[in-house]
Amino acid sequence: MLNQLLGTFKKNIRSYILIIALVVIWMGFGIAQPAYLSADHIQNIFTQMAIIAIMACGMVFVIVTGGIDLSCGYGAGFISVVAAALLYYQKIENPLAAMGMSGMTLEVVTAIVVVIISVGVSILIGVFQGSVIAILAVPPFITTLGGMFIWKSGVLLVTQGKSLFISKNDTYKFIAQGLLPPFVGYVIAVIVTVIMFLMLFQSRARKQKYGIQLKSLAWEISRTAIFAVLLWGYVLIVNRVFEASPEPSVQGVPFLVVLLAVIALVMNYVSTNTRYGRYAYAIGGNREAARLSGINIKKSIFSIYVTMGALMGISGVALAAYVGSGTTGAGGGYELDVIASCILGGTSTLGGEGTVFGAIVGALIMQSLSNGLQMMNVNSNLQYMIKGLVLILAVWADISMKKKKA
Amino acid sequence: MEQDVLLEVKNVTKEFPGVTALSDVSIKIKRGEIHGLCGENGAGKSTLMKILCGVYPHGSYSGDIIYNGKVLRLGAGSIHQAIEEGIAIVYQELTLIPLMTVGENIFLGKEPRTGVGIDWNKLYSDTDELLKRYKLPVSPHEVVKNLGVGQMQMTEIAKALSEKADVLILDEPTSALSEAEVDKLMEILATLKSLGVTCIYISHKLEEFFRITDTVSVLRDGKVVTTLPTKDTSLEKLVQLMVGREMKERFPKGNRKPGEVFFTVEGLRALDPNDPSREIVKGASFELRKGEILGIAGLMGSGRTELVTTIFGEYGILTGGKITLDGQEIKIGSAREAMSHGISLVPEDRKRQGLVLIQTILQNISLPNLDRFSGFMRINGSAEIAEAEKFSKSLSIKAPSVHVAAESLSGGNQQKVVISKWLMSEPRILILDDPTRGIDVGAKFEIYKLINQLAEAGYSIIMISSELEEVLGMADRVMVMWEGRSNGTLDIAQATQEKVMARATGIEIA
DSSP: OOOHHHHHHHHHHHHHHHHHHHHHHHHHHHHHGGGGGGGGHHHHHHHHHHHHHHHHHHHHHHHTTOOOOOOHHHHHHHHHHHHHHHHHTTTTTTHHHHHTHHHHHHHHHHHHHHHHHHHHHHEEOOOOOOHHHHTTOHHHHHHHHHHHHHHHHHHHHHTTOOOOOOSSSSSHHHHHOOEEEEHHHHHHHHHHHHHHHHHHHHHHHHHHHHHOOOOOHHHHHHHHHHHHHHHHHHHHHHTTTTSSSOOOGGGGGHHHHHHHHHHHHHHHHHHHHHHHHHHHHHHHHHHHHHHTTTHHHHHHHHHHHHHHHHHHHHHHHHHHHHHEEEEEETTTTTTHHHHHHHHTTTOOOOOOOOOOOHHHHHHHEEEHHHHHHHHHTGGGHHHHHHHHHOOOOOOOHHHHHOOOOO | OOOEEEEEEEEEEEEETTTEEEEEEEEEEEEEEEEEEEEEEEESHHHHHHHHHHHHOOTSEEEEETTTTTTTOOOTTTHHHHHHTEEEEEEESOOOTTTSHHHHHTTTTOEEETTEEHHHHHHHHHHHHHHHHHTOOOOTBBBBBOOOOHHHHHHHHHHHHTTTSSSSEETTTTOOOOOOHHHHHHHHHHHHTTTOOOOEEEOOHHHHHHHHSSSEEEEEEEEEEEEEEEGOOOOHHHOOOOOOOOOOOSSSOOOOOOOOEEEEEEEEEEEETTEEEEEEEEEEEEEEEEEEEEEOOOOTTTTTHHHHHHHHTSSSSEEEEEEEETTTTEESSSSSHHHHHEEEOSSSSSIIIIIITTBBHHHHHHHHGGGGBBSSSSOOOOHHHHHHHHHHHTTTSSSTTTSGGGSOOOOOHHHHHHHHHHHHHOEEEEESSSSTTTTOHHHHHOOOHHHHHHHHOOOOEEEESSSSHHHHHHHHEEEEETEEEEEHHHHTTTTOOOHHHHHHTTOOOO
């Protein structure tokens, strides 16, 4: 049985090599700087990566179809300042208050309306860019390079050169700064674990019904079990179970991490189990064959950029909540981190290949490096250089591994 | 008087896995002559030319090429070496860089230099001299994309001649030229001949041989049938020599009874979507019966592929004619619409158009058919796998599982994947565009059997083939295309290779 497990593992070595790299990075920094593996840091690192990782979930599809989105950094920045401006100038709060709302209700409803408007604007951005790319056939690189300048201007216009502080709405800030009460974390962990195992057995039953050969049960169970252990490990750590007298204010799973997890799971599912996802891979793999297979390429490409817009909006909303204000430099350069995460996670810039899961791990690796270097007091000016070299190294390793296989 | 031999091909045999492309070919090319080379598609003309210009290096074939009295030994990847030896080729596809000038193209890779920079004055004066010497009416400073096809061709010729070529190979130079341009080319060839350049002239347009060549060699099935002075032969004789071979039992005979006509195409006309000034289908008509195999024959460039991809809704801009299905006129504007009418197309180039090579057999087969496995959102992955495995089994695709990448399969199995993909969509009409291209003999037979089975099962098949023998061996009726139009449909009983060839070359017009 162990042999079988090893065999399956070898076959999927490329998907696990990233995780191995991640473990090595964590161990390395952990030994050099024990604080790296502290509950505080583990809680933070996932929150910090979330803004990039959410966009990476959409960027994978964009790159898989052979495109690119350079505008998502300033796009998210623009959305963040729009949200901040709505709150700062009380554009939503005042009319609602006039309708007679007050107190906690007012705060919650305001936050919800701000989120809806912000994400709505970002979807419009996606519709705009998607139309230009799909219908007017302007190359994605050019369209989104233009978008990058446009939304940068947008940021400056909205902020008018000053930071717009979100001082009055803690509900809004909860999106990025809030921790779920420990029991909620446990409930989620229980539900997810049960669902994971249910899905495993349901899928096996369905395959059996269609007479498809099943993979080894031991392998599938151990794989699911490993995920469950990681999940529970994380929840227990951030709920501070292993600390003698934890402070209640730091206990709990960050809301933003749950949001990221949901988005990642949905997008991962979409990538393999829906036409939307499958068409994206086919278009990136061979556009001509996809066209002759009756795929509406314009529609596919359009909807991918709209999705990218929506995810950019969610990131933008989270960014404003995380910083607690809308700033003049919001989102600048994020697009590069997003693209790097995807590529590090195995997305091919030639199109047709890439996974959401890989992109998330890629984002986590980038964040782990940043944080580690920071904690080791490496000159912060050097950090980009190191990240850049790691990216080049990773892609080179991937290319040479593929060559060996061929 | 016996002219001396400049280039001799001596007992050359070239094999590819599963196919013998050239077998014991010997041809003598005399100094200063224009030597025509004719043969059906796949007769081995291109392979021979590739040997002459070093694409297939010395050692990858048996036999010798004797050039100027010495054995020619071209190393691997040594196309440049052939040019240095004085053998230059002008390819069928033009290989010029559109945004550069004529002069820049001619001297690409061998620009005259002044120290580190390019000596532009010398480049253009040399170009000018070259063009004048061979009487080529092209301006050295013109940007190539502004030239007509004929002038591009002249630029190609000038480029080939820029290095003192003794032998100039022209591979179907007239396939894209207008009548006037062909006349001009003939003049240029005559000039070249008077200047002592030896030419090897390959063409599908047989009448051209009689205008320009001194000698003609006929290739068939990788063998030289004959070499004879052009004045001693005739058009009809050449056609006969090209196709005249006994039919072997290479095609499985089906047992089918074609039914009623249910699909017709009448007077279809269409423009090239990339160049709407060019008409690519100039009036094509045919009928299709239930459960029959309709062959479409025609030489390369006769508009066969353009016709079927236009019918499939994915190529030409329709300007006239109509398509009817079950008595109702239909309009097809995209592949999806064609599919909804029950029309499927297995395209000509399976790697470029048929498959997503990096994806698995499963993903390829189900690509056009995902709707049938999908609810509102979710694809029923298990149903998909089960269905794909069913097809993989019934077409006996040789692969460890449906989860291996299409790129790892052999040509024949790749083609079966493409056919599976379209069978799964449950078509009534299956269009196969050259389904056995680049497939070895054994796999071809399997594909033939499969096609017969499909016709017997009631599918109506339209089959294009570059091999005349294949069309005659498989089809119930043969529609012949010539210069973008249908030149009559022949019943298989009365269709002979000579008759089809006569229609395909426009000697006989329906």
